[in-house]
Amino acid sequence: MAPRKVFIKSPLGWLIWGSVGFFFINLLGVIGTVVVSSFGTEWFDGWLPAGWTTKFYTTAWHDYQVPNLLRVTLQVALAVVSISILVGTPAAYVLARRDFPGKKILMLSFLLPIMLPPITYGIPLATFIYRLNLGGTLTGVIVANTVPAIPFVILVLSPFIEQIDPKIEAAARMCGATTRQIFIKILTPLIVPGLLAAALLVLVQTVALFELTYLVSGPGSNTLVVALYYAVFASGIRPYQAISAMAVFYMLTTLFILIVALRYVNPTQMVSQARSADSK
Amino acid sequence: MSGVTTSARGFNLKSWLAERGVDRLLILLIPAFLAMVAFFIYPTMYGTYLSFHPMDAKSGALGNYRSFFGDPYMRDSIWNTFRIALPVSLINVFAAIPLAVRLRHRVRGKRTINTLLVIPMSLGTVLVAEGLSAYLAPNGWFNRTLLATGIIDQPLQLLHNFWGVMISLLITGFPFAFLLTLSYISGINPKMEEAASTLGATSWQRFRYITFPLLTPGLAITFCLNFVLAFSVFPSANLLGNPAGDSHVLAVAAAQAIVNNYDYSMASAISVITGGFELAVVALVLVMRSRLYSGSTSGGKG
Numbered sequence: 001m002a003p004r005k006v007f008i009k010s011p012l013g014w015l016i017w018g019s020v021g022f023f024f025i026n027l028l029g030v031i032g033t034v035v036v037s038s039f040g041t042e043w044f045d046g047w048l049p050a051g052w053t054t055k056f057y058t059t060a061w062h063d064y065q066v067p068n069l070l071r072v073t074l075q076v077a078l079a080v081v082s083i084s085i086l087v088g089t090p091a092a093y094v095l096a097r098r099d100f101p102g103k104k105i106l107m108l109s110f111l112l113p114i115m116l117p118p119i120t121y122g123i124p125l126a127t128f129i130y131r132l133n134l135g136g137t138l139t140g141v142i143v144a145n146t147v148p149a150i151p152f153v154i155l156v157l158s159p160f161i162e163q164i165d166p167k168i169e170a171a172a173r174m175c176g177a178t179t180r181q182i183f184i185k186i187l188t189p190l191i192v193p194g195l196l197a198a199a200l201l202v203l204v205q206t207v208a209l210f211e212l213t214y215l216v217s218g219p220g221s222n223t224l225v226v227a228l229y230y231a232v233f234a235s236g237i238r239p240y241q242a243i244s245a246m247a248v249f250y251m252l253t254t255l256f257i258l259i260v261a262l263r264y265v266n267p268t269q270m271v272s273q274a275r276s277a278d279s280k
Numbered sequence: 281m282s283g284v285t286t287s288a289r290g291f292n293l294k295s296w297l298a299e300r301g302v303d304r305l306l307i308l309l310i311p312a313f314l315a316m317v318a319f320f321i322y323p324t325m326y327g328t329y330l331s332f333h334p335m336d337a338k339s340g341a342l343g344n345y346r347s348f349f350g351d352p353y354m355r356d357s358i359w360n361t362f363r364i365a366l367p368v369s370l371i372n373v374f375a376a377i378p379l380a381v382r383l384r385h386r387v388r389g390k391r392t393i394n395t396l397l398v399i400p401m402s403l404g405t406v407l408v409a410e411g412l413s414a415y416l417a418p419n420g421w422f423n424r425t426l427l428a429t430g431i432i433d434q435p436l437q438l439l440h441n442f443w444g445v446m447i448s449l450l451i452t453g454f455p456f457a458f459l460l461t462l463s464y465i466s467g468i469n470p471k472m473e474e475a476a477s478t479l480g481a482t483s484w485q486r487f488r489y490i491t492f493p494l495l496t497p498g499l500a501i502t503f504c505l506n507f508v509l510a511f512s513v514f515p516s517a518n519l520l521g522n523p524a525g526d527s528h529v530l531a532v533a534a535a536q537a538i539v540n541n542y543d544y545s546m547a548s549a550i551s552v553i554t555g556g557f558e559l560a561v562v563a564l565v566l567v568m569r570s571r572l573y574s575g576s577t578s579g580g581k582g
Contacts, residue, residue: 109321
């Protein structure tokens with residue numbers, strides 16, 4: 001095991017460390033501006049607002065119907081997570097274990113939604129969802145968000161399943177277990193950590209994914225991030241502090257999910273689907 | 281289903297298929313495959329079909345494409361997109377390399393840095409855009425600090441132009457590029473560098489001739505995925521840029537066709553154009569990548 005190294009050693013080290021520091025100071029500035037502005041009475045000039053108040057949180061909570069938005073966001077996210085896990089896991093298993101004709105083409109159809117900007121396939125998808133009369137409904141929003149979530153689950157889980165020794169399944173089969181029993185009693189307990197990671201990553205992604213929901217949602221089926229976009233886009237209708245308060249509500253939601261997620265997944269796993277896509 | 285189809289010559293279809301890996305287990309693929317066909321492949325094909333049937337039927341099958349490429353304002357959205365997406369993806373990838381090289385081993389504070397970097401990624405483009413619109417404003421903290429320290433005399437105009445969009449994509453894209461590069465670089469066996477070190481290679485030589493070549497295929501993928509993110513700059517272009525001017529990118533043009541004109545046919549045509557240009561760049565990068573070394577990075581015998 002290599003000993004822990006001290007970060008700063010050379011001028012180059014200082015430069016890198018300095019850039020990282022600069023990045024984080026600006027990030028803190030961006031987040032800090034939102035938080036400070038949400039608590040300010042008036043902030044036109046000067047480093048800080050003229051006075052402090054929490055009244056804009058009440059305004060935002062009622063005017064933007066935050067409880068409603070939270071409920072919709074939660075419903076969409078949970079539905080998307082459940083569907084994508086249920087549909088994606090069996091497919092991930094087969095793709096991890098079998099080689100068959102047409103596998104490459106099949107993989108490509110799972111990779112394309114990740115390799116294309118969401119707005120590109122989002123527009124035809126939204127047109128299609130509106131034609132099914134699902135536009136503006138909760139179902140429509142769930143369907144749209146499931147499209148990138150299924151490949152995501154497959155790409156996170158496949159390498160995970162590949163690590164499990166197939167001999168365990170063979171042994172169970174030899175002892176007379178049926179396929180169903182192998183899945184429920186042998187595989188599921190072994191892939192629980194992978195399932196958890198995939199579910200949390202889909203959750204983080206779905207709450208932050210803007211484009212697809214924006215294209216299909218309507219009043220009553222907007223998620224928090226889309227409502228925030230409309231609030232910022234139509235700034236001037238409500239006080240800017242209320243928009244900042246709304247942004248704080250959104251930030252707290254994502255940070256809460258992120259903190260929960262980071263207890264079970266590593267930060268580098270947030271991008272791991274991209275790596276496993278590469279190895280296919 | 282009996283599954284056994286025996287012909288006169290004793291040809292067993294089931295075992296013939298099983299030898300090629302086709303058996304009942306593949307049924308498990310069907311739900312995922314059907315979902316992709318119904319909600320990805322079919323809509324994409326339908327959108328492509330729609331793009332050749334303009335609202336104004338008289339303009340012919342290519343009407344949408346003709347009016348897109350014939351209108352300089354629309355045509356420029358291609359250039360506007362590339363002007364933002366290409367530099368931003370390159371900066372993100374090349375800035376990620378030195379940091380990932382530094383943090384490749386167990387370093388104090390690595391987990392903290394990784395965790396902090398995930399925050400802007402999971403906050404998403406909309407929140408970062410909202411925060412930046414106040415932070416970069418002429419009276420915001422950024423300009424105020426630069427004025428107070430005497431670096432500038434006049435506030436920098438960073439909003440409602442190219443720069444706002446650029447900065448927002450750096451903030452959300454860099455963490456992504458870094459974490460991905462880190463996961464690639466961690467897959468390179470440190471023994472290779474150690475071997476070079478015993479032969480007298482300096483740290484720059486080790487990076488230049490060992491780590492970098494092994495990392496390049498991973499960097500190509502990192503670039504592609506960052507490029508995809510940067511190509512759909514919709515929220516930041518609308519909130520931080522000048523969506524009618526130099527931030528009139530393809531994503532904005534497509535969304536405007538729907539939101540302002542309800543012209544799904546034109547919007548689909550712009551989507552097809554966007555997807556075409558984006559996939560062309562990705563394909564180009566992947567072709568270049570396939571000509572690079574693509575063996576094991578984990579080392580071993582030999």
